[in-house]
Amino acid sequence: xxxxxxxxxxxxxxxxxxxxxxxxxxxxxxxxxxxxxxxxxxxxxxxxxxxxxxxxxxxxxxxxxxxxxxxxxxxxxxxxxxxxxxxxxxxxxxx
Amino acid sequence: xxxxxxxxxxxxxxxxxxxxxxxxxxxxxxxxxxxxxxxxxxxxxxxxxxxxxxxxxxxxxxxxxxxxxxxxxxxxxxxxxxxxxxxxxxxxxxxxxxxxxxxxxxxxxxxxxxxxxxxxxxxxxxxxxxxxxxxxxxxxxxxxxxxxxxxxxxxxxxxxxxxxxxxxxxxxxxxxxxxxxxxxxxxxxxxxxxxxxxxxxxxxxxxxxxxxxxxxxxxxxxxxxxxxxxxxxxxxxxxxxxxxxxxxxxxxxxxxxxxxxxxxxxxxxxxxxxxxxxxxxxxxxxxxxxxxxxxxxxxxxxxxxxxxxxxxxxxxxxxxxxxxxxxxxxxxxxxxxxxxxxxxxxxxxxxxxxxxxxxxxxxxx
Numbered sequence: 001x002x003x004x005x006x007x008x009x010x011x012x013x014x015x016x017x018x019x020x021x022x023x024x025x026x027x028x029x030x031x032x033x034x035x036x037x038x039x040x041x042x043x044x045x046x047x048x049x050x051x052x053x054x055x056x057x058x059x060x061x062x063x064x065x066x067x068x069x070x071x072x073x074x075x076x077x078x079x080x081x082x083x084x085x086x087x088x089x090x091x092x093x094x095x
Numbered sequence: 096x097x098x099x100x101x102x103x104x105x106x107x108x109x110x111x112x113x114x115x116x117x118x119x120x121x122x123x124x125x126x127x128x129x130x131x132x133x134x135x136x137x138x139x140x141x142x143x144x145x146x147x148x149x150x151x152x153x154x155x156x157x158x159x160x161x162x163x164x165x166x167x168x169x170x171x172x173x174x175x176x177x178x179x180x181x182x183x184x185x186x187x188x189x190x191x192x193x194x195x196x197x198x199x200x201x202x203x204x205x206x207x208x209x210x211x212x213x214x215x216x217x218x219x220x221x222x223x224x225x226x227x228x229x230x231x232x233x234x235x236x237x238x239x240x241x242x243x244x245x246x247x248x249x250x251x252x253x254x255x256x257x258x259x260x261x262x263x264x265x266x267x268x269x270x271x272x273x274x275x276x277x278x279x280x281x282x283x284x285x286x287x288x289x290x291x292x293x294x295x296x297x298x299x300x301x302x303x304x305x306x307x308x309x310x311x312x313x314x315x316x317x318x319x320x321x322x323x324x325x326x327x328x329x330x331x332x333x334x335x336x337x338x339x340x341x342x343x344x345x346x347x348x349x350x351x352x353x354x355x356x357x358x359x360x361x362x363x364x365x366x367x368x369x370x371x372x373x374x375x376x377x378x379x380x381x382x383x384x385x386x387x388x389x390x391x392x393x394x395x396x397x398x399x400x401x402x403x404x405x406x407x408x409x410x411x412x413x414x415x416x417x418x419x420x421x422x423x424x425x426x427x428x429x430x431x432x433x434x435x436x437x438x439x440x441x442x443x444x445x446x447x448x449x450x451x452x453x454x455x456x457x458x459x460x
Contacts, residue, residue, distance in 0.1 A: 004317035018207050018246030018274060020182060026104065026152045033182040035207045035248050035275055036322070038106050038154050091274060091320040 005088045007058055011095040013084055014054035019092050021049050034092060048080060052093060058084070102341055102389060104152025105379060108181075109159055109346040109357060110141070112172065116162040118188050119225030119455035120213065122252055122287035122294055125161065126360050129458045135349045138168040140370065142175045144347060147375035149179035153345075159186040159357075161349070164196070170203050177204025184209060186250075189236040190229050197236070201243045208240045209248040209277075215263040223256065225455045237271045248275040253304065254294035255446055261304050265311045269319055276319055278308055280326040284358035284413050286456045293453050297446040301329055327428035328442035332403070333410025334428070340388040340408060345379060353378045355385055358413040362422045388412050388422075395423060397431040 007013060015021060020033040021041075030046045032039040041049065047068075051061045062080050066073040087093040114129040136144070145156065156176045163169055164187055176183045185200065189210045210233055214220035220230035240247050249268040253261060261278065268276040280301070281287045281294045296304070308323045315321070327333065337344045337356045346354040351370040354360060360367070366383040379385060387393065391404050398409045410426025418427045419434055427434040 016246070016274070017244060020206070022180065024152075024154065026150075031154060033154060033206075035184060035209070035246065036155075036157075038182075089317045091317065 005093075005095050007081055007085050007088060007095055009057065009059040009062075011058045012054060012056065013052040013058060013061070013088070013093050013095045015049065015052060015092070016094045021046070032092065045083065048083060049087075049093075052084070058095075102380065102385075105148070105345050106153065106338075106343045107155040107157060107345075108145075108148045108153045109157045109344060110144075110163075110172075111159050111161065111346065111348050111357065112136075112141070112163045112166045112169070113161040113349050115165045116160055116188065116456070117165075117190055117226055118162070118229065119457055120211075120223065120252070120286070121225075121290040121453040121455055122254065122281045123456040124282070124285045124287065124357055125456070126285055126358075127289065129161075129456075130349045131458070135166075136347075136351045136370070138171050140351065141168075141172050144351075144370050144375060145172070145175045145179055145181070147370075148345075149181055151376050151379060153181065155182040155184065157184045157186055162188050162191065164191045170199055173200060173205050174203040177206075182206050187211070188224070188226075188229070189233045189240075190226060192236045192239070194239050197239050197243055197245070201245055205245065207246050207248065209250050210237055210240070211250045211252065212264070212267070213252065214257040215260050215267045219257060219260075223453075225453075234271070237273070241272045246275075247271065247273045248277060249273045250277045250279060252279050252281055253296075254281045255296045255300060255450065256294070258296050258300045258304055261307045262311075265307070265315075265319075265321070269315065273319060275322065277322045277324070278304070279322075279324045280304075282324070282327065284361060284417065286454070288417055289454055292445040292448065293450040295328065295442050295446040296326065298329055298443060300446070301326065326442075327411070327414060327426075328438055330428050331430045332428070333407050333414075333426040335407045336411035336414075336426075338408075339405075340412060341379075341385040342389070342408070345375075353382065353384075355388070356413065359384065361413050362416050364422070393423060395425065397429075398425050401431065 022031055024031045029040050032041055062073050062077045066076055084093055113135055114125055173183055183205050184207045186209045213223040217230040221227055251264045283291050312321050341355045346357045352367040368378045368382040394409055398404050410428055412422045415424045415426050416422035425432040427438040
């Protein structure tokens, strides 16, 4: 890692290898697995993280979410970016 | 929540595969009475336990020891964990690993490696670990771990005999391309309790370390995640040890005894059940050791009426025993404990007196 990841529209976010997003059958919940940490993300976070496939740009992710939720991309872009930036600063997302 | 109410599912299993270890760190959290190889759980027993833990809801397994890589069946244990979907973390001193074995461990599904470092200076690190050449070997293995793409946590145990080097230790973690650094002040159980006067930092040392960590966290945001464990002796509130007794974690020792935490065997009044005798689910739900301090009903005052009782769960039972003589007492790390001031004084006095020689971790020491 060479510096802080700052996400922009053209960034391609993904989960680093040591972060795993898995469906836990027993609890019937999505779970984020990280070293010494387990988190249960909310539904929106799961939607966003599942789109961070290492192929789609942040702009494309925002556009896809906007279409699904019948919102304008410009209305949700800031919230989506902020959530992913926060996860990037904690090391759960890279780009 | 009432004391003996059915617990939720555990999040993680700490698997102490062995007490054997080539290092002799004087702050080892293993018990003073180390178990011998001949009594360790077999590969088949671990396989069964891993399936049972996953069925019970555990999501992570921490493969620890002693030094877990002394087990020649580590590959099989990792493979079994991975097949069950457990997030598999190897907690190692690294000195027994080489490129070939790291490659094999990655292949069978290892998710993460945590390597302990005793300091950033080889001489001091090898003196503390009691293992010549260890530091250099650890550096080399850390690079091998990264070269196969495995994520790395540097675990740096800090105390009065290395705390001045904390800045350099952080730089070392960055240089090793670690994702994560644990700056772990020694916690005083097991061997560390025996060596407390040789390890306890002064309040000034601690305050400076906290400043160093705060600055590094800001400087390295998004590059290196830093976890910081403060020593209880200078705290005002106890830590929520293990996230609460029997709430999130279970620890299985080399013999198969199931403990609520890795130090719980110091509480000799407790009755531990073994995976050799009973299913893990039954042990988690109803073994006397888990029931004894689960929830809040066991609490004395001032814990019982404290509004933080479900935040810190009364702190640490092992520490309560070690410092008050009764595991059911309020953890003296809490400022509401009548013993809090004397604990602080003891730390302040010990840390400003010349350190005694280490008593190294050895069988029969």
